[in-house]
Amino acid sequence: MKAYFTEQDPTFFNALLPALIIVALVYTRSPATNCIFDEQEALLANPYVNGDHLLWRDAFKRDFWGLPPTGSIGSYRPIPNLIWRALWRLREHPWLPHWVGLMLHAVNAALVSRLALAIAPKNRAFAWLAGLTFISSAVLTEAVTGVVGIADVLGGMGVLLALLALRLPAYLMPLGVFAALLFGLFSKESVIVAVPLTAWAALVLAPALHPSHPRRWLRALLALGSAAAALVLYTELRRRWFPVALPPELTEPLPEGAPLAKRLLHDFMRWFAQPRLPTDPINNPLVNAETPDRIAGALRVYARGLGQTLLPVTLSGDYSFPQEPIPTSRFTLPTLLGGLAMFVAPLVGACAWIASWLRERRERRASTADLSIAAPSATTPSPTTQAALSNVEAESKIHEEIQSLEDRSVAPSAATSLEDSSVAPSAMTSPEDSSVGAQQAAPRSSWWARRAPRVDRPNWSPRMITWLILAWVLVWVPLAFFPHSNIPVVLPTVRAERFWYLPVVGLSFGYAWLLTWLVTRPRAALWSRARLVGITSVTLFIGFQLLSARLHALDYTNDLTFWRATARSSPNSAKAHLNYSVMLGARGYMKERLVEGGRAKELAPEWAMAHVYYGDALCRMKRASEAWPHYLRGFELKPADQNLISLALQCLWDERAWQPHEAELLALADKYPGTWLAHLARDLVLNGEKHGGVNPTYRPRGYNEGPKKK
Known part of the structure; x- marks a missing residue:
C-alpha cells in the first residue's frame, strides 16, 4: 500500500483508484434514500427527465428543471439533464444519479493530482496531497452527495480539462481549451468565469508546464481567445435554442452619465441573455438590500465560506432568511475579512506573479552558468570517440615529422582542440571521420565558448513553485467565486456550499503545497520533532475534513x-x-x-x-x-x-x-x-x-x- 503512493507518480489512472475508494466511503448515501430538497424539482417534477413526450435533443431547449423558455426559472444546463434522463430510464430513483456524481467527483480529483504533477513533477507528495485535499474538502459535500450538484461537478470537470489542455503544444492547446470549456458551459453557466481564469493560469503556470519555452504571453492570449470563442458559441447557441425574454432592467437603456464599467456590464448581460432568475427574499434577503448593503452581506458570506474550506465545523444545506440577513453594519469583521480576501488577494497574487517572473530569470541564469562551468568536465568521450582521438594524435605526430612547418601546424592544433573542447561526444562517430572532425573541432569549440549552454528543462526550486502557486491561487479563488457572490447580479440563493466547487479547485493546490511544506521542510532525522508536528498537522487537517464530509453526507439519508x-x-x-x-x-x-x-x-x-x-x-x-x-x-x-x-x-x-x-x-x-x-x-x-x-x-x-x- 505504501509503495503505491511513494514509488508511483499520481498519473490520472494511478490517482483514480484511490479517489474512487474515498468517495465511495465518504460521500455515499443510503440506497434507501429519497428525493431531497431541489431533487424534487430536478428529478420528480422534471418533464424532460421523466416525461415521455420530449425528444432527447430537447434537452437543449429546456432549462435545468425541464421547463420551456416561457416558463423558465433560470439555470440552463443541458448536459446534467441528458445524464439524468439516461439514468432515470434504468431506475426511477435518485440513488443512481447520486452515485454517478460521486464517480465524476473522483475523476476530478484524479485530474487535480495530474495537474499538480505537471506543475511540480519532482514533488510526488504534493501531487498526491493536492488530489487528496480536493476530494476530502468537506465544504463540497452538498455538490458531491446531492444529485443537483452534478452541474457543479461537471462544470468543474470542464475547467480542469481546460487547465490540463494548457500542457499541450501551442498549436493544439486552443482546441483543447475550447472543447473543455464548451462542455463546462453546457453543464453550468457559471463556468463563464473560466474565460479569464484559464488565461491567468496559462500566464502564471507557463514556466512550470513548459519550462523550456514558456512563451507565457502567447499562451495566455491563445487560451483567452479559445475560451472566449467557447463562450461566444455557447451563448449564440443558447440564444437560438432557448430564447428568453430579457428582464426590464436590461431592456431599458441606462441613464446618461452611467459609469463605463456599468455600461459594459449592462451591454454584456443583454448579449449573454441569462434566463431570468427568481427573486425571493426568503431564499436571498439581499434582493431587497441597497447596493452597499448587498456587497457587505456578500463579502460576509464569502468570508464565512472561505473559513469553511479551512475548518468545516458547521455545514448546512440551507442558509435562508434570517440565517444570513441584510447586515446592520457595513464594516463588521467578517465583511472586512471578506473584502480583503475578495479584492486585495488578487493584487497580492499579481505581485506574487511578478516575484515568480523575477525568480525564474535568476534561476535560469544560475542553471545556465552551472551548465556552462560543468560542461567541459562533464563531457566524457565514448570508446568510439576515444579511438578517434587516438588516431588524430598519431596522425599529428607523423605529420610533424615529414611535413613542412605550415603543414605540421594543422594536425596538432586540431588534436589539441578536440581534447580540450566542450563539444559533445557525438560530434565524431567513427575513426573514419576523425580527420574531418579534427578540422571542425576548433571553430565549434570557440562558438561554445562564446555562448552559454541552453537549459532544456530547468529544475525549478521550491521557492519558485511557491510563487507560482501563490500567484495562481490568490487570483483564482475570489474570481472563481465572484459569479456566485451576489455582487455582480442577485442570485436566487444567498449562500450555498456547492458554489465553492470551482474555488476549491484552486484552493486545493494552495493547501496541498502548505501541507507538503509542513512534512518535507525539516531536514533532521525522519522522526524529528518538526517532522512529527508536520505529519500530525496534515493528518488532523485531512482527517477532520473527511470526518466532517462523512457526517454531512449522512444528513442525506432521507x-x-x-x-x-x-x-x-x-x-x-x-x-x-x-x-x-x-x-x-x-x-x-x-x-x-x-x-x-x-x-x-x-x-x-x-x-x-x-x-x-x-x-x-x-x-x-x-x-x-x-x-x-x-x-x-x-x-x-x-x-x-x-x-x-x-x-x-x-x-x-x-x-x-x-x-x-x-x-x-x-x-x-x-x-x-x-x-x-x-x-x-x-x-x-x-x-x-x-x-x-x-x-x-x-x-x-x-x-x-x-x-x-x-
Missing part, C-alpha cells in the same frame, strides 16, 4: 434526516424549520410539525408560506377553526400564490369548514381582483360541489409526485 440536520445547523433559517415541519407531518408527527411550523412563523412573520403551512397543520389536526386566522394572514400576504391558496382551500373543504367563511372568501375575492385568490375563492363557492373542492387542475402537486399529466 428528507426527514436532511431537514432535521439543516434546522439544527442553521437554527435561524425559517425555511429549514418549515421544511422540517412538512417532513414530520408527512410521517404523522403532527404535534412536532406544529412546533417547527410555529418556529418558522416566528422567524419570518411576513412569509405567507409559513402562515398557510401552520394553518394547514392545524387543519389536518381537526382544528380547522383555529387554522382560519393563519390562512387569512397568508392569503393577504400573497394573494397571487396559486399553490398556497389551493392547498388551504382544499383542506377547509375536506374538513367542511369553509361555509362559515364563505362571506369572507367572497370579500377577499373583491378585495384582490384578478388574483388567484379571487379566482379560486369564487370557484370554490360556486363549483366546489362539482370539483370536490378546488378544481383538480389548480391543486398543488403532491409530495413525491412527478409532473402533473394534462
